[in-house]
Amino acid sequence: MQRYKGIIAYDGSCFSGYQVQPNKRTVQSELERVLAKMHKGSQVKVAASGRTDAGVHAMGQVIHFDSPLAIPEGKWATALNSLLPDDISIVSVEHVSESFHARFDAAGKEYRYQLLQAPARDPFLRKYAYHYPYPLNLEAMKQASNYFLTGPHDYTSFCSAKTEVKDKVRTIKDIEFITNGQMLTLRFIGNGFLYNMVRILVGTLLEVGCGERSPDEMPAILEKKDRSAAGKTAPAHGLYLWKVFYPLS
């Protein structure tokens, strides 16, 4: 048995999220279906760095799986891509030690959220960026985002009320605002993110940007530890799991 780490990209538009669900098309079920085919029907379990929701995209999701097949490291990506549907792409596959775990070893993640600031919608970006044609006060948004960068915080207010994990303390290391023409990208790097956390952060920052909230409200929202204190959940289709960080080994 050999353990493999894979980096994968997918267009989340036509998936009911990453994780297997009965009778739904998910990224994990497509991966496991194709691996089972390669292994003559034996089930091969795929573990990922974390789930992504329906409509959320990935540029650098990380998975691992074990296989006894004598396929050279460099051939795995081509073999898998030839069997996978074209909305998933295997970017790379490499040998890792059998102790590697895509989820438990992840030391941090980068998410990006794309906002299209054009006055008119763009039919080619309708599934890849949130169309937000209203003016935004970027300075106020940056000021608000600085409150999150002051160290670990309890993000109970910024995650779905359905979140099952108990420890809701996370550290956001960086929030960057990148403007490229009419596209505004918000880049979040942190040691981990709770369910819907990036989308609620974006929704809240948008409310700051359009003047509905003041940047100085952020500490009080964190303090309340109540989902209803924060802003709306921004739509899934603007969100990308961009990169997963692992300790150098």
Next chain:
Amino acid sequence: MQRYKGIIAYDGSCFSGYQVQPNKRTVQSELERVLAKMHKGSQVKVAASGRTDAGVHAMGQVIHFDSPLAIPEGKWATALNSLLPDDISIVSVEHVSESFHARFDAAGKEYRYQLLQAPARDPFLRKYAYHYPYPLNLEAMKQASNYFLTGPHDYTSFCSAKTEVKDKVRTIKDIEFITNGQMLTLRFIGNGFLYNMVRILVGTLLEVGCGERSPDEMPAILEKKDRSAAGKTAPAHGLYLWKVFYPLS
């Protein structure tokens, strides 16, 4: 009655082409459905510069229609966009003289064809560029394309055998090769294009680029006036109707 000229963009992925067909989702039928709604059920006929096939995109398709509604010129785009599905976007609408005709007045067109030259496929571009990971001899392709620029030619060999129009003489004014990272865009400007003509030109130029054909075969292919003399029809999803030219009036 006032005549309006509209510039529209659409993602062709989910349409059975531009033109109305029974029981199919087409761009024209969406436009006419929405205009009928605005006109309390009366049919409003929409004419376009030409059809596009299933899967073909448009950045600057041109249409015209007549309306008695007292809507200011500047409000038409917003009104139509608010009713249209999000894979069609009205870029602009302006008053034109009642003699303007989107199809008969068109003096030329620009089409672009996008080729993704990356080794791995990109799940986000699967409907927006033809993935062609093989090396291409651009110099040979440019040499071949020069044969088309020598004046008017009979393009019988470069259009679908189903083409109904009799006069198959067209003038291609320019073919440009634009490289941007791993994306190669072929830009065609001409006084008009026959059914499938750009896709067959691209398919033939690709056969030159990969060494299957020599650039010098082009004059003989034109000469034969036989579809089977030219190369394959490149897939629809790489093609964009980019712009329609009208004489300055």
